[in-house]
Amino acid sequence: MQRRRAMAEEMMRSAIGEAASAVLAAVGYTALTMDRVAEAAGVSKGTLYNYFEDKDALVLEVIDQAFTVLAGKIDETCTDSSPASWRLRQLARLVVTGVEELRALGQALCTGPMPPRLSAGLRERQMRMRERFVLLFRQAEAAGELRPGGHTPHELGRLLVLMVDGIINERILHAADCPDVERDVALLDECIQRLWFQEAP
Known part of the structure; x- marks a missing residue:
């Protein structure tokens, strides 16, 4: 019952x-x-x-509800057995392309000032995503995949979230000025690999 x-x-x-x-x-x-x-x-x-x-x-x-399918794909990527560098790039791709498919929802939310409670709820979800990135950077560090540079996984995770959010916000607010989403994703992928990861042997 x-x-x-x-x-x-x-x-x-x-x-x-x-x-x-x-x-x-x-x-x-x-x-x-x-x-x-x-x-x-x-x-x-x-x-x-x-x-x-x-x-x-x-x-x-x-x-x-809108992000249910994307959340499942994110979980699969984070628990995949592939190298952390691949999972990080794939995760960034999933987030950008997933939000792109829901661009109309993002635009609808931007029709006026966002109240504190809704803003806090979105921030909480953003922080959960940052934790995913930080975890993968930690795994990459443990596996010796990261370039030496002294930056912590937390710092790198925060920066990557800022990069991803910047692309998403630009595409929601100024879609007409943006290239095809695959161009943005390819550039992000290249930046992640070149900035933070060792060259493949």
Whole structure:
């Protein structure tokens, strides 16, 4: 009985998230309201608040749902048996191309000032990604793959996140000025290899 209830709640949560995603894409973050989402989902406003305490919690759910497939690919890459240098480059590629496929969502979120709670939620997700990069840099260091230079895995992970975020933000905010995403990914890949990793024997 409890399992069936949990499944029903998860299905409702997913359906509300899908409705919110459609509303967000149509009107942008600033104009998105709980009333609009409730109407699109075909539920009462009270039901909506049973699942999400406010608009920001709802939008974070939309983001997490949108990135579910990408998150799975990221997990697979991080646990792959390939050299850490390859996994780092592949991870950076996955993030850039994955967000590129969801560019419309990013643009919808940029329709107005971002409130502190939503900004904090996005920052938390960014920090989790940084931890992935730092872990892979540590593994690369332990395997002797890194160039000597005295920089810590934490410093390198932070810098790589800044590089990736810079590409993503530019492509979301100024898409018309950007080259094909594969050009950006190829440049990022080359920078990672040349800046931080030993030449392959």
